[in-house]
Amino acid sequence: MDAETAWKNIEDLKARIEYHNRRYYQLDDPVISDAEYDLLLRELIRLEDQFPQWRTGDSPSQRIGAAPLSKFAPAAHRTPMLSLANAFSEGEILQFQERLNRFLGNTASLSFVVEPKIDGVAVNLTYLDGFLTSGATRGDGATGEDVTRNIRTIHSIPLRILSTPESTAPEEIEIRGEIYIESESFRMLNERRLAGNEAPFANPRNAAAGSLRQLDSSITAQRPLKMFCYAVGLVKGRIFTHHHEVLGALNHWGFPVNPLIRRVDGISGCIDFYRELQDRRKDLPYEIDGMVIKVDDLALQERLGAVSRSPRWALACKFAATQATTRIEDILVNVGRTGALTPVALMAPVLVGGVTVSRATLHNQDEIDKKDIRIGDTVLVQRAGDVIPEVVVVVKEKRTGRERLFKMPAHCPECGSEVVRIEGEAAHRCIGISCPAQIRGHIIHFASRGGMDIEGLGEKLVLNLVDSGLIRDPADLYFLKRDSLLNLERMAEKSVTNLLAAIERSKSPPLDKLIYALGIRHVGEHLSKILARNYQTLDALMDASEEDLLSIPNIGSEVGSSIFQFFRNESNRRVLEKLKDAGVTPVESPSESPLSAPLTGKNFVFTGALTRMTRIEAKQIVESLGGQALSSLTKNTDYVVAGAAAGSKLKKAQESGIPVLSEEEFLAMAGRG
């Protein structure tokens, strides 16, 4: 590339990055994913390194964030708030160690503190004589926006430092941390916004930043903001020697410090934590976009100093991005085993979370209408953990006017039967009783791992078997003949033998697996276990009265009636007869634990920050096992489950002698340890 082209490219990148900085930092409404933004910035830095004559002081590569908005009063930081150097792989973490080696000599046994990188918005809190006097956003690193009134509405931020003789509050201190929103609260916030015809936030970070940067602090007060503290700026009247000591003091003074933070030895300890955190990421109640490594020894931090926008003693190690933008090329309709029609977006393939994605579920017509998703739209898609990719928001700026609206078809695309929508249900359903899509869905569910576990009987094969007319219901599987299988396309001798053997092996399933395999509405794996334990045999379950079913603590009226009706249905009974004729005999469940619910009648109160599950999940676990989750402590409380940084409820429980469980103990009690 010649210098002139490089200059043009650099100017172009600078303008684009400035635009995205403004959308992200000032408007809290980004239009590209972080991964895409990071690519632009990396490209700019690469070109500037190659053509240093074009690097200017105002380049986004040299600056932090964006200038504070004038609608807020400016708040100057006493010590600058820097950004962090990035690493995107383990290899780049090792390069960080090499850089440290160049400055410090051999760092093989150096101590680091490793911390989850919370995806929120950084703030600086100033305390004078122990009292909160100001709270500000990072802004451009030197000056932020004064959001003190909003900060005061956040419950987890102490208005006064908890000073004790062992650790007195310093005269003056700047405390830094991340304001964030938990994933579940974020989901609920976006649901409310969609219901009120407001645009949803793209992610929890933008929701947190947007909520914090309100002119009206009563709006901020309604948003479920939380904070984790991870650093101090200026400190007067107290001397620290290590970063872990700073975190200990913050904790002692009543500031929320993330419980996963730990001190490790050497870069290998950091890499171990990087891997561990990636595994645990999907189970955390809040979003993290990586890990931060910090040199523990503050004297060494001082020696290392900082380059233009980030300190040399710290590194942000990013995880694979979970969001990306792409274009919806078409919307198809998928028919499931219950006849429900699910719209699916076909998208231009895009890399999300390390996997190429080209389909996303759009759930149902309501969801499409609420999010105003159209064919041809550019959208932000998200893939978290093993979850099916979803469309988060439409990038309306990219609309050309040629986008097309989507309407659910009036007839099933698979069988042509009428499509109806039952009152109170979100789904449209095909009402055809011999709909091949429903039959396929039933059989796939029947053969799945949680059901009869028939190895090798995947979606493609089921499609083939149903379409060629060899099977019409799950029981037909047991009457398949070798010859007719051999006649199928792509079925060789060996795969036929394997399939028949797998079908044969599935003939004596545990009773609960068979119950699950039947695909009774509302009956999942857990409920199947409970039914198996209560009734011991399939015949007993088939003959159970509705009243009898309802006497089981976990079964409500809707579920009870669904089970009862299932066994009254003629064609279901015929399939069950056929299964019996084929020699499918479930093994009886052990009789020693006839009762269903290990937590029946027990009342739980959850307090503090849960890390193994969300509050909602905790409540669901308790209820699914027959107990109740209450929000406040009463004399009927049987157990208090305390997460990190539990406060007054924990104290009260201890005082009144109510047993206190850790999250792990609770999960073990619930049989999920």
Ligand SMILES: NC(=O)c1ccc[n+]([C@@H]2O[C@H](COP(=O)([O-])OP(=O)(O)OC[C@H]3O[C@@H](n4cnc5c(N)ncnc54)[C@H](O)[C@@H]3O)[C@@H](O)[C@H]2O)c1
């Ligand atoms: N999508 C877009 O349009 C767009 C635009 C601008 C920036 N961005 C994204 O913003 C990020 C860059 O922003 P940045 O300069 O704030 O840097 P950064 O997010 O890479 O790292 C610095 C920040 O990490 C946060 N942090 C979280 N946990 C921390 C901990 N334990 N210790 C220290 N800091 C912690 C702090 O807020 C700190 O300011 C990138 O991920 C980029 O993709 C996206």
Ligand SMILES: [Zn+2]
């Ligand atoms: Zn149909």
